[in-house]
Amino acid sequence: MKIGIVVFPGSNCDYDCLTSFSRLAKENGLTAEVGYVWHKESNPGTFDAYVLPGGFSYGDYLRCGAIARFSPIMEEVTAHAKKGRPVIGICNGFQILCESGLLPGALYMNRDLNFICEHVYLRTERNDTIFTSLCKSKEVLNIPIAHGEGNYYADDETLKKLEDEDLVAFRYCTGDGLVTPEVNPNGSRNNIAGIFNKERTILGMMPHPERAAEPGLGSSDGQKIIVSLLKNIAK
Amino acid sequence: MKAKIYVTLKQSVLDPQGKTVQRALEQMNYKNVDSVRIGRFLEVELNCDDEAKAAAQIEEMSKKLFVNPNIEQFRYELEK
Numbered sequence: 001m002k003i004g005i006v007v008f009p010g011s012n013c014d015y016d017c018l019t020s021f022s023r024l025a026k027e028n029g030l031t032a033e034v035g036y037v038w039h040k041e042s043n044p045g046t047f048d049a050y051v052l053p054g055g056f057s058y059g060d061y062l063r064c065g066a067i068a069r070f071s072p073i074m075e076e077v078t079a080h081a082k083k084g085r086p087v088i089g090i091c092n093g094f095q096i097l098c099e100s101g102l103l104p105g106a107l108y109m110n111r112d113l114n115f116i117c118e119h120v121y122l123r124t125e126r127n128d129t130i131f132t133s134l135c136k137s138k139e140v141l142n143i144p145i146a147h148g149e150g151n152y153y154a155d156d157e158t159l160k161k162l163e164d165e166d167l168v169a170f171r172y173c174t175g176d177g178l179v180t181p182e183v184n185p186n187g188s189r190n191n192i193a194g195i196f197n198k199e200r201t202i203l204g205m206m207p208h209p210e211r212a213a214e215p216g217l218g219s220s221d222g223q224k225i226i227v228s229l230l231k232n233i234a235k
Numbered sequence: 236m237k238a239k240i241y242v243t244l245k246q247s248v249l250d251p252q253g254k255t256v257q258r259a260l261e262q263m264n265y266k267n268v269d270s271v272r273i274g275r276f277l278e279v280e281l282n283c284d285d286e287a288k289a290a291a292q293i294e295e296m297s298k299k300l301f302v303n304p305n306i307e308q309f310r311y312e313l314e315k
Binding site: 062063066067070098099104105106108109110111112113151153154155158187 | 252255303306
């Protein structure tokens with residue numbers, strides 16, 4: 001399989017994604033070619049999945065992800081996504097997916113205006129997707145966030161649709177899986193940390209699974225998301 | 236022609252910066268501040284003399300790039 005890690009000017013989690021995806025593929029006996037795709041590329045060939053990594057594409061100028069969505073590669077990513085092929089956007093990647101309209105809603109400044117870099121607990125809302133199939137039902141994952149603009153906003157109608165159609169992927173929760181206002185780090189509506197598109201082939205999430213992909217990093221829970229995706233692609 | 240574009244968060248979206256500034260004003264003893272909203276200001280110089288064309292272009296640019304319609308609203312002024 002071929003996994004494309006898109007690199008924008010200002011991406012800074014591209015290497016972490018590259019190493020975690022390729023190492024985890026190898027450890028799980030999967031043959032994967034994981035490589036970078038420069039954002040100016042408009043005809044990079046076919047990939048089984050795209051990863052939009054975290055960082056500060058275009059210096060977060062104007063709005064996070066607002067300029068990156070017009071990079072030539074995004075036309076290709078959009079065409080790929082429209083064919084039902086998987087895309088995962090992490091942190092800035094999630095912001096780019098929202099800006100490009102591949103996912104609903106928007107991410108804006110954190111409620112308390114701080115840049116937050118810490119481990120949080122996430123409740124996996126469903127485990128019947130290509131991104132979460134290795135998680136137990138409602139499993140609580142320990143994965144770090146690192147963002148200043150991760151406050152998820154969607155208007156009432158969009159939010160209702162997300163909830164009614166079970167498109168919330170992860171919510172900020174306590175270690176026991178309780179979703180409470182106190183553990184909402186950034187003011188996101190309904191404690192939303194990640195969402196799917198309707199077909200559940202696109203995942204956008206603010207937390208960084210690639211930063212929790214081996215025990216030495218304090219948690220290896222992020223592996224479940226990465227390996228779920230790799231195994232489902234290999235099927 | 237010059238366009239001045241004002242982008243602000245929609246009223247339904249909490250503005251954490253505005254709230255913080257409002258609290259600062261309260262601490263400075265300005266007791267009558269009902270609300271503060273912070274936004275973005277853009278000045279765009281267009282090589283175009285036709286006001287209707289310029290307006291249409293600024294609207295299009297705003298909707299495509301300057302503004303995220305999920306959270307923001309905009310207004311603009313044109314100057315010769």
